Amino acid sequence: xxxxQETIETVAGxxxxxxxxxTDIEQEFAPKGLNADIVRFISEKKGxxxxxxxxxxxxxxxxxxxxxxxxxxxxxxxxxxxxxxxxAAPRTKAKPKSLDEIDPEILATYEKLGIPLKEQMVLAGxxxxxxxAVDAVFDSVSVVTTFREELAKxxxxxxxxxxxxxxxxxxxxxxLGSVVPVSDNYFAALNSxxxxxxxxxxxxxxxxxxxxxxxxxxxxxxNTGQFERTLIIADKGAYVSYLEGCTAxxxxxxxxxxxxxxxxxxxDAEIKYSTVQNWWPGDPVTGKGGIYNFVTKxxxxxxxxxxxxxxQVETGSAVTWKYPSCILKxxxxxxxxxxxxxxxxxxxxxxGTKMIHLxxxxxxxxxxxxxxxxxxxxxxxGLVSAHPKAKGARNFTQCDSLLIGKECAAHTVPYVExxxxxxxxxxxxxTTRLSxxxxxxxxxxxxxxxxxxxxxxxxxxxxxxxxxxMEFAVEAQKLVAISLExxxx
Amino acid sequence: MLKIDNLQVSVADKPIxxxxxxxxxxGEVHAxxxxxxxxxxTLGYTLAGRNGxxxxxxxxxxxxxxxxxxxxxxxxxxxxxxxxxxxxxIPGVPALTxxxxxxxxxxxxxxxxxxxxxxxxxxxxxxxxxLRIDFDMLKRPLNVGFSGGEKKRMEVLQMALLEPKLLILDxxxxxxxxxxxxxxxxxxxxxxxxxxSMLVITHYQRLLDYIRPDKVxxxxxxxxxxxxxxxxxxxxxxxxxxxxxxxxx
Numbered sequence: 061x062x063x064x065q066e067t068i069e070t071v072a073g074x075x076x077x078x079x080x081x082x083t084d085i086e087q088e089f090a091p092k093g094l095n096a097d098i099v100r101f102i103s104e105k106k107g108x109x110x111x112x113x114x115x116x117x118x119x120x121x122x123x124x125x126x127x128x129x130x131x132x133x134x135x136x137x138x139x140x141x142x143x144x145x146x147x148a149a150p151r152t153k154a155k156p157k158s159l160d161e162i163d164p165e166i167l168a169t170y171e172k173l174g175i176p177l178k179e180q181m182v183l184a185g186x187x188x189x190x191x192x193a194v195d196a197v198f199d200s201v202s203v204v205t206t207f208r209e210e211l212a213k214x215x216x217x218x219x220x221x222x223x224x225x226x227x228x229x230x231x232x233x234x235x236l237g238s239v240v241p242v243s244d245n246y247f248a249a250l251n252s253x254x255x256x257x258x259x260x261x262x263x264x265x266x267x268x269x270x271x272x273x274x275x276x277x278x279x280x281x282x283n284t285g286q287f288e289r290t291l292i293i294a295d296k297g298a299y300v301s302y303l304e305g306c307t308a309x310x311x312x313x314x315x316x317x318x319x320x321x322x323x324x325x326x327x328d329a330e331i332k333y334s335t336v337q338n339w340w341p342g343d344p345v346t347g348k349g350g351i352y353n354f355v356t357k358x359x360x361x362x363x364x365x366x367x368x369x370x371x372q373v374e375t376g377s378a379v380t381w382k383y384p385s386c387i388l389k390x391x392x393x394x395x396x397x398x399x400x401x402x403x404x405x406x407x408x409x410x411x412g413t414k415m416i417h418l419x420x421x422x423x424x425x426x427x428x429x430x431x432x433x434x435x436x437x438x439x440x441x442g443l444v445s446a447h448p449k450a451k452g453a454r455n456f457t458q459c460d461s462l463l464i465g466k467e468c469a470a471h472t473v474p475y476v477e478x479x480x481x482x483x484x485x486x487x488x489x490x491t492t493r494l495s496x497x498x499x500x501x502x503x504x505x506x507x508x509x510x511x512x513x514x515x516x517x518x519x520x521x522x523x524x525x526x527x528x529x530m531e532f533a534v535e536a537q538k539l540v541a542i543s544l545e546x547x548x549x
Numbered sequence: 550m551l552k553i554d555n556l557q558v559s560v561a562d563k564p565i566x567x568x569x570x571x572x573x574x575x576g577e578v579h580a581x582x583x584x585x586x587x588x589x590x591t592l593g594y595t596l597a598g599r600n601g602x603x604x605x606x607x608x609x610x611x612x613x614x615x616x617x618x619x620x621x622x623x624x625x626x627x628x629x630x631x632x633x634x635x636x637x638x639i640p641g642v643p644a645l646t647x648x649x650x651x652x653x654x655x656x657x658x659x660x661x662x663x664x665x666x667x668x669x670x671x672x673x674x675x676x677x678x679x680l681r682i683d684f685d686m687l688k689r690p691l692n693v694g695f696s697g698g699e700k701k702r703m704e705v706l707q708m709a710l711l712e713p714k715l716l717i718l719d720x721x722x723x724x725x726x727x728x729x730x731x732x733x734x735x736x737x738x739x740x741x742x743x744x745x746s747m748l749v750i751t752h753y754q755r756l757l758d759y760i761r762p763d764k765v766x767x768x769x770x771x772x773x774x775x776x777x778x779x780x781x782x783x784x785x786x787x788x789x790x791x792x793x794x795x796x797x798x
Contacts, residue, residue, distance in 0.1 A: 496600065501637040503621040504597050504630075505647070505707065506655035511622075515650060519641025519690065 079307035080340060083169045083280050087199070090147035096120060099253050102147050106222045106256075109229055119242040119252030126246045129381075132410035133439040133471060136352060136379045139316055145284040146254045148199040166198055169278065192303075192531075193218055195259045195275040197288055202257045207271065215264040216300075218273055221289050224260035231262055235293055239322035239360040239387070247318040247354040247381075251287045255320065258288035263298035263329075272529055274303040277317075279339070279351065285316040292322070294329035296363065301332040303532060307339065307376070314342075314378060319355045327363030327390065332371070334528050335384075336536050339376035341543075344405030344434060350378025357384035361393035361422075369396040370413065371527040373536040375543040378407060383441065385414035388422035388450070395424040398527040400536070402543045403436030403468070412442040412473075417453035417483065426457040429521045432468035433544055439471040446483035453482075459489040462520050464513065464544065514541040550575040550746040551596075551715050556607035558588075558595045565591045567771035568607065573715075576743040580757055581750045582782060583768035584790035589750045590634065592768070593719040597631040598624050611715055625651075626658035628714030630707075632721055636700040639691040644703060645673065647691045648710055655711060676709045680736050698729030705736035716740065716747040722756040734759030754786040769793040 090101050099120050103113040128138070150163055193207035195218065202220030211218050217228060224232050242252045259275040279286045294300055317339065323331050342350025353376075359368035370384040386395025397413035415424035424444065432438040438461070446453040461470035472489050494516060502512035518525070518537055525533045525540075551573040558566040565588045573579045583589050595602045596609060598621035609616045616624055639647055653663045664672075677684055680702050692700050701721060708716060718737065722730055737747070737760055749760055757765075757779065765781040766773045767790070774793045775781065 495637075498637050498639060500597075500599050500621060501633065502639070502647075502651070504625055504633075505651035505711065506622050506625040506658065507651060508620070508622050508654065511650070511654060515642055515647070516639065519639055522641035 079338060081172070083165050086151040088149050088151045089145045089284070092145055093142045094120075094144070094146055094254065098146050102254055102256060105147060105149075106225065108222075108225055111233065112225060115237070115242070116253050119249050120254075122243045123246070123249035123253055126243075126249055128246050132381050132441070133437065133473075134379045134381060134408040134410050136408070137314065139314070139352065141250075144316060146287070147256055148280075148284040149201040149256075150198060169198075169280075170196055170276070192272045192274050195220060195273075197257055197259075197275060197277045199256075199278070199280050199284060199286060202259070205259075211270070214267050214270055216267060216269050217260065217262040219260055221255070221258040221260050221291065224291075228260070228262070231293065232260065232291065235291055235322065235324055236289075237322075239324060239358050240320050240356050245356060248320050248356040251289060251318050251320040251356070254285075255287045255289035258290040258319070259292075260290075261292040261300060261302065263294045263300045265296040265298060267295075267298050269298070269300040272301050272303060274305065276305045278307060279315055279317065285318065287317075288319045290319070290321040291324075292331060292333070293324045294326065294331050294366075296326045297328040298326075299330045301334070301529060303334045303336070303529065305336045305338070314350060314352055315340075316352045317354070317377075319357075321355070321357040321384075323357075323359035323368055325359065325361050325363060325366035325368050325390075325393070328365050329363060330367040330369075331359065332369045333357075333359070333384075334532060335370075335372040335374070336528075336532055336539065337372065337374045337376055337380075338539055340378075341376045341405060341407050342378035347378070347406030350407075351376065353377035353380045353382060355382040357382065359384070359386045359395065361386055361388045361390050361395060363393070364390040364419075365392045366390045367394040367396075369398070369527065371398040371524065372400070372411075373524070373528070373539065374399070374401040374409060374411060375539045377409070380407075380409040380411050382411045383413055385416065386424060387416045387418065388424065388453075389418045390422075391419045392421045392423075393419060394422070397424075397426045397428070398524040399428045400431070400521045400524045400540070401428070401438055401440075402431045402433075402540060403438045404433040404543055405436060406434070407436040409437070410439040410441055412440045414443040415445070415455055416443075417446040417450035417455070419450060421452045422450055423453070424455045426455070426459070427523055428457075428459045429524055430459075430461040430470050431464065431517055431520065431540075431544070432461065432470050433464035435467045437469045437471075439473060441473045443475040443477075444485055444487075445475075445477040446480055446485070448480050451480060451482045453478075453480075453484070455483075455485045457485070457487045459487075460520070461489075461491040462494060462517065463491065464494045464517075510545070513544060517541075517544055550577075551609070551611055551748065553596075553609045554607055556592075556595070556609055557605045558591055559603045559605055560591065560601060564605070565771055566595065569768070569772055571766060571773060573746045573748055575746055576741075577763040578741065578747040578749060578760065580762035580765045580782060581748060581768050581773075582752065582754075582765060582785055584794055585752065587768045587790075587794075588771045589752070589768055590719055593631050593717045593748075593750055596624075596717060597621055597629060622654065623658065625711075625713075626655045629717070630711060630713035630715065631717045632701075632704045632708065632719060634720040634723055636692050636704050638693045638695075640693055641690055643689060644687045644691040648673070648707055651707070652710055672710065673706075676706055679739070680706055680709070681732055682706060697724030698726065698733075701725060701729065701733045702736070705733055708740060709736065714745055716745065718747065718749045718751075718760075720751060721749070722751060722753065730756070730759060754782045757782045767793050
């Protein structure tokens with residue numbers, strides 16, 4: 061079956077947001093509000109070493125002195141940081157040793173989401189799919205990480221951040237905050253103070269990670285912020301492909317998600333990081349509820365000839381503020397950013413990337429596809445810069461926006477700075493409205509209006525979909541279709 | 550097969566078709582000729598159900614079924630195929646995907662099962678060969694960067710795969726050189742069948758040397774002003790449309 065045909069059929073059988081259910085389990089919360097005691101509470105809950113607590117407290121101090129950024133083209137009710145829980149966890153003792161010890165409600169949740177927590181299961185029921193290791197983060201904690209033993213055989217460390225702090229403190233200490241410093245920005249400082257869990261990955265020198273790694277983030281609890289922290293290190297000559305997925309229940313209140321992701325690629329290492337973000341976008345008509353997705357993602361291409369690719373499919377969240385970036389330090393290092401940002405209803409997305417060329421002969425490539433429908437607003441914001449030492453730096457940027465209907469908007473804000481004469485930067489941008497002619501042509505051949513829109517949009521974003529691991533490309537294609545349901549009326 | 554009675558159509562409140570009547574029985578090929586601005590393309594778009602073509606009076610039916618009440622895709626599923634004068638480019642969607650999606654959408658609308666991938670591929674390969682379309686071209690996004698001739702051959706390939714009951718060819722010869730015209734016409738002629746009708750809309754007689762019509766109608770100022778056999782087309786080639794245009798005005 062062709063993928064687009066499958067998309068159409070799958071969509072026909074789906075509700076609009078199938079992840080919007082709430083899991084009813086007993087949870088343990090930190091009291092609402094944020095102060096030094098809450099930071100201590102979180103650190104203690106996790107049994108962290110003293111240096112980690114100090115690091116957090118220092119971050120908290122910095123955060124207090126900072127102001128929330130307002131430059132993004134998004135408009136939202138301000139977050140009351142004292143009215144949130146900063147820690148919510150299913151009520152269990154220690155981390156369960158096997159699946160049998162996990163609350164069945166949580167298992168059922170992941171099953172419903174199509175996430176395989178049993179190692180014999182395959183992802184999303186895709187037959188013949190390769191093995192995927194999954195770290196499942198439920199609100200503030202990681203509930204299970206699969207395939208750990210098998211991965212350990214090749215020396216790959218894949219575990220939750222809390223466990224990494226206990227089992228590999230020297231690695232965490234060495235790299236944590238080395239890409240995104242505590243004081244980098246308001247949300248990064250907040251995250252540094254209160255982050256609860258996330259994934260930790262270390263690929264030893266020369267190892268090609270034998271399977272795809274993924275983390276699945278689920279926000280369940282009410283009035284709770286999710287602050288995850290992910291750290292991936294690919295040592296010399298290592299390779300890893302990592303994927304994150306995100307969903308949340310439909311709630312009327314906004315929920316805050318402020319994550320920090322740090323990637324470190326040493327000499328000749330390669331990291332491929334893909335995101336399929338499907339947080340609850342809020343009510344399409346009233347705009348009520350939905351996730352505030354304020355995320356800092358950055359990769360440090362530290363080693364020569366290292367390479368990092370960001371691929372993101374952003375369909376959810378009420379408000380998105382996110383710029384996965386690459387610092388191209390190593391000579392000849394390569395950064396890539398492939399993005400699909402789809403907004404519908406009342407969604408607002410301000411997203412893009414930064415490619416900072418520091419080393420000689422560094423190269424970067426940006427392909428950003430924005431699709432706006434309904435009354436949504438989508439902004440691409442990008443920075444490409446070449447520093448004096450980045451001789452021969454090259455960038456190619458292509459930004460395409462597709463508008464569906466008459467009430468949406470798309471903006472492109474590219475910043476380009478070349479501080480040496482040998483840098484070559486190319487920028488292409490287009491904005492088009494979904495063409496009536498194309499729609500009619502497809503409908504004349506038998507496609508319904510909805511099917512025609514899906515086919516055309518999938519065609520528009522195809523270049524980026526192709527960058528995703530195969531199983532996720534199918535998943536993402538479905539998401540694209542679902543997100544745009546009812547966008548043409 | 551196709552019955553049009555007193556069809557009146559406005560575009561942006563401007564009347565274009567002003568009482569057009571036409572019958573195309575099953576198995577026949579009819580040509581509609583006329584000067585620029587007579588309403589030839591409007592006729593094709595109206596029958597296919599394009600937005601903005603407002604029917605103010607009259608009827609049009611296909612095998613007794615009211616066409617005008619249907620959505621464009623429903624008309625397609627009933628067997629109406631409009632070959633575009635300028636086929637659209639569909640970026641990012643491989644031709645194969647496009648046609649297969651269309652075919653299955655039509656089959657689904659008719660309550661028929663899907664065509665399996667191997668079955669479909671076999672069919673496509675055979676038809677593509679007949680139309681001298683390189684199979685690799687079908688893996689490329691539909692019509693993107695295709696020449697005029699390639700686009701028209703893709704249209705014929707789609708006809709051959711979708712097997713419509715009524716084929717409307719809108720200025721199919723435009724932008725074609727002689728060789729391409731011959732290939733396209735052969736493809737169309739191969740689709741002639743007792744249960745299939747064709748409406749060939751054209752400005753020039755040239756196309757009718759290749760696709761021979763059973764009847765020729767002259768469309769001028771929104772009406773059929775003359776009908777006859779193939780000889781009418783030859784006469785028009787000699788005398789031009791001026792006479793009819795003057796009569797209709």
